[in-house]
Amino acid sequence: MASHKNPDSPLTNAPGIPPSGTSSQTQTGNPELDARKRALNEVFGLLKLAYHNQFNAAFPDVQTLNHAKRLWLESLAGFSPEEMVAGAKRAIKYSEYLPTVHKMLQLCAEGDHGLPDPRAAYREACNAPSPKANHKWSHPAVYHAGRAADWFFLANNPESSAYPVFASHYKKICERLMAGESLPAPQSVQLEHQAAKPLSKEENAKKLAELRAQLKI
Template identity: 30%
Template structure:
């Protein structure tokens, strides 16, 4: 993998006329960095009228762009959605001066409350409440992240398991989803917790119990040598004259 300085050295920071598209799914690759960093500066100049105090000439601007690029790469500013948050925050702050790269990077990473994301404890209580509804998917959720975390955790488990067992599972899912949203990433394809990270759910324990009971019954009747449980049940029905 190339070092940051090697990447930056290959970039031409002369202004280019290409707008930034606000596409939540799109990420910035190395080839786009040159265009993006120039557009960031042009956009920030329009937002901060006293930018000349920080960028008095072309040389100072070129040096600043290299530093901003290094900071973007190091801090993972890789999506247009992150940049959108940065611009929105810049507009909301009453300041006419050009920001430092670290300041803008902080603006690119919104806080949960900026996106209407409830606290984990509040989200958990909401998930438990809606889990008891007939169709949780049609309930009025405060945020999509709460619904996704509840769905990943399991509505049956949320309304059935003790809080000390299910709360850590929900918290893990909600934290993972929240971080993806704050980075401007899609929240689909969320990985399940690895085996051993969470206790077996009630549904899983029930299935394991019934499977074990069925296995014992087949062994007692001498039918466990058959290929599968369906064949065994058919044999039982045959023996009972129900075929």
Template identity: 30%
Template sequence: MLFARFKAIYTHKFASAYSTTEEVKLAKREWAIALKGFQEPLLAYAVERTKERFAWPPTISEFLSVIQTAYKAYGLPEPRQAYMEACGCRHNPQENRWSHAAVYFAGSETGWHYLSTEDERTTRPIFEKHYTRLVDKVINGEKLVIPKPVMIEDKSAPVLDDLLNDLSKQLNLTESEIAPHLYYMYKTKGTKIRVLYRERAQEALKALGYSGHLPH
């Protein structure tokens, strides 16, 4: 596709650059190696910009430089920079101010844990595969929006406040004196640690005169 576009754009200049069938064959192989991984939308964008910048068919180096301008035109970091950004923010991805949403989604699809535990040789090709696909979406006009973190409502808070108030009245103690005994309520329900802390709290409050049963 690329050479057909160049031939149509540069006509006799293209023929002068690649005068024999063998030269075209060798050139296509080198271009294929250099452009491996780049998808159609990004290449099409680069071809359009190439027409504006070059009077003669571009070299591989020149064409790659045009591709880099495509990233900048859409506010995208180039793949290497995107990978480094994702690795640097892999521990708290939703708290980071990303240079572009495509970096976040490429990291998410690669796997934040995977980026944290495997080396660059393993993770970078996978990340760049996802990133390149997302870049194509951006160039095609798709808007990527990073989801906002969902805040989980702490439903234990009202229960804890009521319990503190009740115990304070029953035992004639301040809430600050009782609060340490109710630490277990901040632990996940059903876990062994919550059960253990509740039992200790029950015994301690019983010694203070509490005859009721603490909530599980």
């Protein structure tokens, strides 16, 4: 009976790509190359967990996966093992799509841009005093996401309602940054507009529904 390879099994027969273990069979005699190969296996493991359906569609069998690993190993040759793994984690953190090789090159090269975690960014946006533009932001992306989500809306709605709206804007802004776009720093102002009259519960609910419909969340 013919045997069939398990697509999830270690790539012991793939030229240049060892299995993810640390046995002597994975060693090439080049410690730096061995470390990069282990990092690449970790990268693909992380991406599979995070983008399961997309990953399986992109790499439906062992042969395709092995070819991809060889391509990625060659393409990411200029990065350290730590930078490779960090690039994968950055993709998972900021993008809903499985990264291409080109995208991974950007993610490994550009770093986090000093971007805070989405929850930390949300807390900063909510706690920053007015005028918001005068606050010393950890990153301009936090300010722009807060402004896009609407400061008044963030201040007058519970986290369960406000955070998804903020996070959606923040994610899109982070993706634009990762694609190479630059963000202007907030322009300091003397005074922001005066606080508007608080919305009623019904008006708040209507505004939330409009924002969710607009953002498709």
